[in-house]
Amino acid sequence: MKGLGSLIVAAAIAFAPVAARADLKAITEAAKKEGELTWYIAHYTSEGAEDIGRGFTEMYGIKVNVVRTTAQVAYQRLLQDIKNNQTICDVFSSTDVGHYVRLKAEGRFDKYIPEASSKIVPTFQNFDPDGFYHTTSAGLVVLTYNTSKVKPEDAPKKWEDLLDIKWKGKVSIGHPGFSGYVGTWVLTMKKLYGWQYFEKLEKNKPQIGRSINDTVTALNAGERQVAAGADGSTLFSAARGNPLAVTYPTDGSVLIIAPSGIMKGSKHPNAAKLFMEFLYSVEAAKINAKHFGIPLRPEVPAPPGAKPISEVKTIRPTVTEIDKGIPEVIEQWRDTFGN
Amino acid sequence: MAVAASAIDIAPARRQRVFDSTWILWIAIIAVLLFLVVSPFVYLVITSFQAERTGDFTLANYATAYGRARYIDALLNSLKLGAVSALLAGVFAVPLAWAVARTDMPGRGFTRMLVLATFITPPYTGAVAWILLAGPNAGWLNRFYMLVTGAEAGPFNIYSFTGLAVVIALYSFPYIFIFTTAALELVSSEMEDAANILGAGPWRTMRKVTLPLALPAILGGLIICFLEAIALFGSPAMIAIPARFNVVTTQLFQFFGNPVRVEVAAAYAMPLLGVTILLVLVQRLIVRRKGFVALTGKGGERRPTLLGRWRWAMFGYAMFVAALAVFLPYIFLVQSAFAKAWGRGFLLDNITIANFRFILFEHATAAQSVINSFLYAGVSATVAVFLTLGVAYIVARRLIPFGGVLGFLCVAPFVIPGVVLAIGFYAAYAPPPLALYGTALILILAFTTRFLPVGYVNASAAIRSLNPEMEEAVRVLGGSRLTALRKVVAPLLKRNLLGAWLLIFIPATRELSAAIFLYGPNTKVASVMIFDMSEEGNFERLAALALILQVLTLPLLWIGQKALGRDFMLRRNAT
Numbered sequence: 001m002k003g004l005g006s007l008i009v010a011a012a013i014a015f016a017p018v019a020a021r022a023d024l025k026a027i028t029e030a031a032k033k034e035g036e037l038t039w040y041i042a043h044y045t046s047e048g049a050e051d052i053g054r055g056f057t058e059m060y061g062i063k064v065n066v067v068r069t070t071a072q073v074a075y076q077r078l079l080q081d082i083k084n085n086q087t088i089c090d091v092f093s094s095t096d097v098g099h100y101v102r103l104k105a106e107g108r109f110d111k112y113i114p115e116a117s118s119k120i121v122p123t124f125q126n127f128d129p130d131g132f133y134h135t136t137s138a139g140l141v142v143l144t145y146n147t148s149k150v151k152p153e154d155a156p157k158k159w160e161d162l163l164d165i166k167w168k169g170k171v172s173i174g175h176p177g178f179s180g181y182v183g184t185w186v187l188t189m190k191k192l193y194g195w196q197y198f199e200k201l202e203k204n205k206p207q208i209g210r211s212i213n214d215t216v217t218a219l220n221a222g223e224r225q226v227a228a229g230a231d232g233s234t235l236f237s238a239a240r241g242n243p244l245a246v247t248y249p250t251d252g253s254v255l256i257i258a259p260s261g262i263m264k265g266s267k268h269p270n271a272a273k274l275f276m277e278f279l280y281s282v283e284a285a286k287i288n289a290k291h292f293g294i295p296l297r298p299e300v301p302a303p304p305g306a307k308p309i310s311e312v313k314t315i316r317p318t319v320t321e322i323d324k325g326i327p328e329v330i331e332q333w334r335d336t337f338g339n
Numbered sequence: 340m341a342v343a344a345s346a347i348d349i350a351p352a353r354r355q356r357v358f359d360s361t362w363i364l365w366i367a368i369i370a371v372l373l374f375l376v377v378s379p380f381v382y383l384v385i386t387s388f389q390a391e392r393t394g395d396f397t398l399a400n401y402a403t404a405y406g407r408a409r410y411i412d413a414l415l416n417s418l419k420l421g422a423v424s425a426l427l428a429g430v431f432a433v434p435l436a437w438a439v440a441r442t443d444m445p446g447r448g449f450t451r452m453l454v455l456a457t458f459i460t461p462p463y464t465g466a467v468a469w470i471l472l473a474g475p476n477a478g479w480l481n482r483f484y485m486l487v488t489g490a491e492a493g494p495f496n497i498y499s500f501t502g503l504a505v506v507i508a509l510y511s512f513p514y515i516f517i518f519t520t521a522a523l524e525l526v527s528s529e530m531e532d533a534a535n536i537l538g539a540g541p542w543r544t545m546r547k548v549t550l551p552l553a554l555p556a557i558l559g560g561l562i563i564c565f566l567e568a569i570a571l572f573g574s575p576a577m578i579a580i581p582a583r584f585n586v587v588t589t590q591l592f593q594f595f596g597n598p599v600r601v602e603v604a605a606a607y608a609m610p611l612l613g614v615t616i617l618l619v620l621v622q623r624l625i626v627r628r629k630g631f632v633a634l635t636g637k638g639g640e641r642r643p644t645l646l647g648r649w650r651w652a653m654f655g656y657a658m659f660v661a662a663l664a665v666f667l668p669y670i671f672l673v674q675s676a677f678a679k680a681w682g683r684g685f686l687l688d689n690i691t692i693a694n695f696r697f698i699l700f701e702h703a704t705a706a707q708s709v710i711n712s713f714l715y716a717g718v719s720a721t722v723a724v725f726l727t728l729g730v731a732y733i734v735a736r737r738l739i740p741f742g743g744v745l746g747f748l749c750v751a752p753f754v755i756p757g758v759v760l761a762i763g764f765y766a767a768y769a770p771p772p773l774a775l776y777g778t779a780l781i782l783i784l785a786f787t788t789r790f791l792p793v794g795y796v797n798a799s800a801a802i803r804s805l806n807p808e809m810e811e812a813v814r815v816l817g818g819s820r821l822t823a824l825r826k827v828v829a830p831l832l833k834r835n836l837l838g839a840w841l842l843i844f845i846p847a848t849r850e851l852s853a854a855i856f857l858y859g860p861n862t863k864v865a866s867v868m869i870f871d872m873s874e875e876g877n878f879e880r881l882a883a884l885a886l887i888l889q890v891l892t893l894p895l896l897w898i899g900q901k902a903l904g905r906d907f908m909l910r911r912n913a914t
Contacts, residue, residue, distance in 0.1 A: 038860050046702070046875060053703055066703040067860040070874055076596045077860070083599055084769050084776035088860050169475065169492075175580065177596070178874065207475075207498065208581050210874040217876030221682030223477040242680055334409060338583035 024115055024277065028060065030270035036063040037090040037271040040078060042071035042180055043137035043258050045213050045233050048291035055287050056278045062271050070211045071095040071180030072330075078263075082108065087265040090272040093136060095180025095258040098323035100133045109133060109261040112273050116280035120296040124257065133261035136279045138294045140312065141185040141212070141254035144229035146219045148243040156226055158251045159189060163200045171206035172224035176330050178210040181230055181256050183326040185212075187317050188254045190329060198336050208337060219244055235292040235305055248307060252315035364821065365739055368729050372748045375788040379763030380755065383612075386766040387605035400606035404594075413585040414610060417569045420504055420586060424568035425561045427508035428515055431660050433550070433557055434653070436519035441526070441549060443643045444653045453661040458513040459892060460668070461849040463573030463869060464885040465510040467878060468668030470577065471675055473497035477682045479671055498582040506574055509664045511567045515560030522556030523549065528642045541644050549644075555625045562622040566615055570756030572852040573866070577873050587611050588758050588852065595856060601766055608759045619754045676882035694883040705884060708868040709891070715779060715864060716847035719786035720794075720840045726787075727794035728802075728836065732824065735802045736810075749795035752788050757852030761785060765856055777859025785853045790843040797839035801832045834902045841899035845892055 041049045046068045053064035069077070071094040078099075081088050094100070103109060109132040117125060117134060124135040143162070145155045156162055162171055174182035189197045207224050209215065215227035216234055220242045231246050231253070238244040260279060262272040278284050285297035292303040302308050317325060390397040405411060438444040439451055472480050473495040481493020496502055526549055534544040550557075572588040579589055587607070594604035646653055675681040676694055683689045698705045730749050734742040752760065764785045769776035775784075809831075810823040818826070829836070851866035858867050865888050872881040 040860070046872070046877065046880075047697070050697075050702055054701070064703060065860060067863075069871055072596065073871075073874070076599070079599050080595070081777065081859075084774065085771065086774070086777050086859075088777055177593070208583065209876055210580065211876070214874065214876035217878065220680040221474065221477040221878075223474045223682070240679075338409075339580055339585040339589065 024274075027270045027273050027277075031062055031268070031274040032060060034062070034268040034271045036065060037266075037268040037275055038065040038067060038088055039091045039093065039275070040067050040069070040074040040089045041093045042069060042074050042095045043093050043139075043260075044068070044288075044291060044293065045236070048232075048236075048288070048293065051287050051291065052279075052284055055283055056275060059278065059283065060274065062274070064275070070174075070178035071099070071183070072178050075099050078103075087263055087267060089263050090266040090268045091260055091262055091275050093258065093260040095137075095256055096183055096322065096326055097257070097259065097319050098326050099180075100128070100259055100261060101319060101323040103261070104128070104130070104132045108264055110264045110266065110269065110272075112262050112276060114273075114276045114280050116277055120280055121298050124296055127257065127259055133259040134276065134280075135257050135296070136260040136276075137256075137258040137288070138296070138309070139181070139256050139258070140231040140248075140309075140314065141181055141188075141228055141256065142231045142234075143226065143247040143249050144215060144219060144234045145226045145245055145247070146222065146224075146243055147245050149222065149225045152245065155245070155247050156249075157247060158249045159228075160193065160197075160251075162206075162226065162228065163197070163204065165204070167226055168204045170225040171201070171204050172215040172218035172227040172229075173201075173206045173208055174212040174214055174228075175208050175210050176326065176333050179212045180258065180326075181212040182228075183329065184256050184317065184322060185228055185254045186329045186333060187322060187325040188315055190325075190332075191317060191321070192251065192315075195332060195336075198333065202336055216242075216244070231306060232292040232294075232303075235303065239292070239305065248312050250313070252313045255309075255314035255316040257316070364729070365733060368726065368733070369745065371726060372730070372745060375784060375791070376748045376751055379760065379767045379788070380751075382767035383605050383608065383759065383763035386602055387609060389602055391600070391602055400600075400602045403600070403603045404607035409585065410590060410607065413587055413590040416500075416584055417587040417611070418614075420500070420507070420575075421565040421569040423500075423504040424507040424511065425564040427504060428512035428564040429557065429561055431508060431664075432512040432515035432560065433519055435657050435660060436516045436553075437523060437545065437549065438653045438657060439516075440520040440523035441545075441641075441644050442646050442650065442653065444646060444650050444657065446654055446657065450657045450661070453657075453665050454513050454516050455896075457510060457661075457664040459845065459896060460510055460665070460889070461573070461851070461866065461885075462507065462510045462571055463577065463851060463866065464672070464849075464889070465664070465668055466506050466574035466577045467869075467873065467881055467885060468672045469497050469502070469506045469509075471671045471681060471878060471882075472667055473502060479667075498578060500582065500584065503575060503578045503582065504568075506578065507568045507571060508564070511564045512660075512664075514563045514567065515557060518556040518560035518563075519553055522553040524641070526552045526641070531644065541646065545644070558625050559622045562618045562625075566618060566756070569611060569614065570758060570852060572758055572855055573870060576870065591758055591762070592855070601762065604762050605766060608762055611756050612754075612759050615756055615759075616754045672882045672886060675879050676886050678879055681878055681882075694880045695887075697880055698884050698887065704863055705868055708863045709865045709884075709887065711779070711862060712848045712865040712888070713891070715783050715786060715862075716844045716850075718783050719790065719847050720843040722783070723787045723790050723794040723843050724798070724836055724840045727791060727798040727839075728829070728832070729824075731795060731798035731802045732828065735799060736807065738820075746795065746799065750792045752790075753792040757789060757850065758856065760789060761853035761856035764788075764853070769857075777862065779862045781857050782854060782862055782864065785857055786847045786850060789850065789853060790847060793842050793846075794839055797835060797842065801835040801839075802828070805831060837902040838899055841895055841902070845895060845899070848892065849888065 039053065044052065049066050049068040053066040056062065056064050074094055075096065078089055078092060111131050113131040114134060124138060127133065127135040143156045176183035176186045207218055209218060212230045213233045215229040216237050218224040219227055220237060234244050234246050260276065262276065266272050280296060282297050282299050285295035285300040289295040289300050289303045292306055294309055295302065387400055388396055390399065435450060439447045472478050475481065475496040475498060478493065478495055478497065480495050484490065484493040530548050531544050534548045539547060569587065575586045575589050579586055591604050591607060594600045594607060674685060677691065678689050679691050727749055730745045733739060734746045764781060768781055775781035805828065809827050813823040813827055849866050851870060854864050854867050855870065858864060865884065869881055869884055
């Protein structure tokens with residue numbers, strides 16, 4: 001009896017992957033026939049997103065229409081699509097988790113569990129227990145500064161340091177009404193220090209861009225000196241010779257876990273599935289690491305210069321808090337900062 | 340009996356056939372105009388009174404749209420911005436126009452050329468250049484100031500109300516320039532001579548005689564600048580967000596955010612529409628008076644006013660304005676387009692062609708967006724030119740009763756700001772039954788409508804220059820009106836049509852205010868691409884794309900000048 005049981009297990013182990021592989025093969029064939037897909041993407045910088053899209057095209061010959069915007073603009077676009085009964089977006093990759101909660105509740109996603117989802121770093125697995133969306137990117141909001149203007153010992157060490165009067169006119173931030181990273185960061189700051197944090201920050205007259213990646217440009221240009229920026233885009237730019245550095249705040253880096261999902265009614269369902277697989281591949285993880293994103297596959301080492309995520313003190317609002325909280329802080333933000 | 344019956348039958352049938360072919364075309368033109376102009380406008384008004392899901396009548400949209408202090412502030416900001424920008428534009432334009440049209444200032448042709456260069460620079464490209472010039476810390480003007488004076492900080496801040504107003508003024512002053520030079524060129528020297536004889540010097544003459552004569556034209560130009568400023572989307576979005584204030588257009592964009600509130604946007608767009616209609620009426624009244632004044636001044640000779648050594652001071656001022664609008668912006672756009680990081684300046688190791696490579700070859704959609712822009716603009720210009728030619732012909736030859744209404748419909752879009760037009764198109768045609776949302780067609784239709792007035796003004800001027808006898812010859816020889824149009828009118832007006840086509844095509848390739856509300860992911864145009872890139876502050880790549888767009892425009896401009904056989908700018912604002 002025991003022998004029979006183990007035989008079944010062995011058989012299952014032996015056959016299951018074969019069956020799955022055959023399935024993937026069918027998806028790949030069908031995807032190639034579909035020929036293209038449209039990807040609303042807020043996870044990465046334009047460059048990073050284009051690189052991933054090109055990687056997929058090189059591997060499968062399937063064109064990716066990369067539509068890189070900030071998270072809220074991507075969501076706005078998607079809502080308009082939905083309102084007009086159009087399915088243009090095949091894979092939706094926002095950085096505001098709240099979008100997924102709402103879209104899932106409205107039944108906007110197609111359920112698909114990538115074959116490779118068990119191969120990614122365990123922390124990121126099983127983000128949505130129902131399998132409608134899956135973690136495809138993770139990053140940190142950290143303190144960043146221009147090294148040619150600010151000495152490391154003078155750089156801000158914790159979030160409240162940005163409120164110091166010495167940074168008046170020298171702080172750069174993004175806008176929560178556009179960027180999902182910034183929205184999550186604002187929510188976290190509000191949770192830690194109350195809304196007064198932003199009333200004080202307003203007195204320091206920060207330069208408000210839209211995307212969180214705008215802080216990189218503002219620091220590079222010397223327009224501003226310190227910022228609440230994303231670790232990935234800042235370190236990527238630093239690696240190319242720009243005078244930038246990051247500080248992991250002592251009160252915690254804000255961890256952003258950003259998922260992707262396949263839209264229901266997608267005109268390229270197989271290409272979308274294959275693309276989800278690709279986002280979980282070692283190749284995509286390598287491209288991601290090249291752009292200083294946190295690689296999802298354990299086989300791929302963390303990018304040089306970035307602290308391994310396990311050594312960073314991270315803070316993160318819950319999914320429920322984000323879902324309810326970001327629309328609120330956007331309104332509060334507009335009242336405090338004027339737009 | 341049978342023969343007689345058939346004879347009776349034939350006569351009306353023949354007449355009817357002649358009638359049919361033309362009438363069907365006229366009816367088609369009316370239908371198209373209703374579709375392009377009337378329907379979006381009606382939809383806009385209706386939508387503003389509709390509840391979101393049910394479509395019931397409600398005033399709630401108005402309550403929402405004007406229910407917050409922030410939204411009202413945005414309205415007031417727009418009005419203030421319009422007024423300040425228009426006045427500044429007047430300060431830039433009027434002295435230049437006077438110097439070019441009435442004096443012996445050196446470099447008059449050169450100045451005209453530079454105003455043209457300003458005119459073909461899209462406002463958002465100018466805004467980007469001025470971010471590089473007057474960023475509060477890294478802007479080149481501030482750095483230069485700090486270098487010279489040793490000060491801690493520079494005086495310029497693009498991210499401010501004033502900054503935005505200056506940038507808008509710099510790229511809208513050509514409107515006033517065009518109006519004013521046209522008027523000044525009509526003022527007779529005899530009137531100035533009279534003032535001189537009575538003891539007035541050249542300055543006093545200018546102030547007391549010449550300028551007052553051109554005043555209606557100047558006011559007309561100021562109104563156009565005001566309207567341009569309150570309808571702009573790109574520059575406010577790039578500058579006002581960091582400067583932390585909202586204007587109507589950026590607020591409208593927010594209503595398209597989460598949740599999508601087209602109904603509220605429609606309600607919120609009403610003041611913009613109201614102000615525009617009102618001011619265009621005022622402008623018409625003023626400019627009509629100008630015609631009268633100019634006529635009395637006609638007939639005399641026109642000699643340039645001799646400025647003496649002041650001519651160089653005047654030239655200096657012209658070059659100062661040109662430096663702000665053309666020289667400095669383009670120097671730093673080029674620097675940025677070829678830079679790794681624009682803030683690092685003109686160092687050799689900062690030079691790269693990677694930005695162009697990225698735009699043209701590595702970016703999945705940037706190159707396509709340029710192609711889209713040219714394609715949509717081309718189709719729109721073609722449709723608009725032939726449509727307005729048809730209408731102008733009907734109106735000029737009085738082919739149908741109330742033809743003037745058609746002419747009115749063609750120029751009506753002039754009073755609808757691009758943003759408002761886009762919201763009307765969105766409300767009317769994005770949802771089913773037409774479901775044009777995200778298609779190229781909705782952009783093409785919106786561009787066509789936006790530029791109908793330009794096409795119509797050109798077409799009706801051209802048709803009026805034709806003697807009807809030539810067409811009558813065709814008719815006498817048995818040809819239909821369509822044959823006359825095809826074989827006589829169109830060939831004779833070839834050059835005018837090409838000129839009109841380019842006058843629509845060039846601005847359509849850079850249209851942003853309407854496109855931003857109507858594009859879809861697969862129909863992104865270059866202007867929207869530039870706007871998206873500004874999100875991440877990628878000014879290097881953005882500058883590269885903006886320059887590509889400008890360079891592609893230059894040969895067209897040259898062809899246009901050749902086709903029209905005169906200065907390009909004079910025509911565009913013949914409205």
